[in-house]
Amino acid sequence: MARIDLPGPPQVGRYGVDLGVMERLAPPSLAWSPSAPATRRLVLIDELGRMELAHPPFRDTGRGLFAADVDVVATVHAQPGPFTDALKRRTDVELVQSARANRDDLPEHLAARLEKR
Numbered sequence: 001m002a003r004i005d006l007p008g009p010p011q012v013g014r015y016g017v018d019l020g021v022m023e024r025l026a027p028p029s030l031a032w033s034p035s036a037p038a039t040r041r042l043v044l045i046d047e048l049g050r051m052e053l054a055h056p057p058f059r060d061t062g063r064g065l066f067a068a069d070v071d072v073v074a075t076v077h078a079q080p081g082p083f084t085d086a087l088k089r090r091t092d093v094e095l096v097q098s099a100r101a102n103r104d105d106l107p108e109h110l111a112a113r114l115e116k117r
Contacts, residue, residue, distance in 0.1 A: 001025075002051050010054035022055040030061045042114070045074035053083050066090070071114055 006016030030043065043065055052058050065072050066087065075098065076084050087093060094113070098106060 010051075012050045012054065015051070017051050017054050019055055022052070022058055026052065026055065026058045027061045030058075030065060041069075042071045042073070045072065047075040047077065048084060048087070049075075049077040050079070050081070053081065059083055066093075071117065073110055073114075 001021045002012065002015040002017050004014055004016075006018055010017045010019070030045070045062070045065075048062060053062075062083070076087065088095060096106070096110065102109075
């Protein structure tokens with residue numbers, strides 16, 4: 001998806017982002033509809049970072065997921081940005097900090113929170 005020798009744009013640090021790969025893989029893999037079977041009511045996204053958010057269709061698909069009746073577990077970069085800042089301000093979003101001290105316990109912790117819903 002990104003390589004040092006790819007000229008971009010977009011460019012994230014020293015990496016150029018291959019938007020063609022994003023176009024082929026990201027939106028189709030995140031596609032969701034209200035008629036999806038109950039087994040597809042949870043979407044995991046790793047990650048919502050600068051490279052991914054440089055692709056407008058990915059951002060649009062992400063917005064659609066967070067507006068849908070589906071649980072989303074996503075890693076989100078900590079740096080400020082318009083998309084992620086708006087996401088973090090939503091009242092229906094719960095932020096859980098990931099750190100070296102808690103990362104091994106996070107899967108069980110998140111599963112317990114989702115089971116409560």
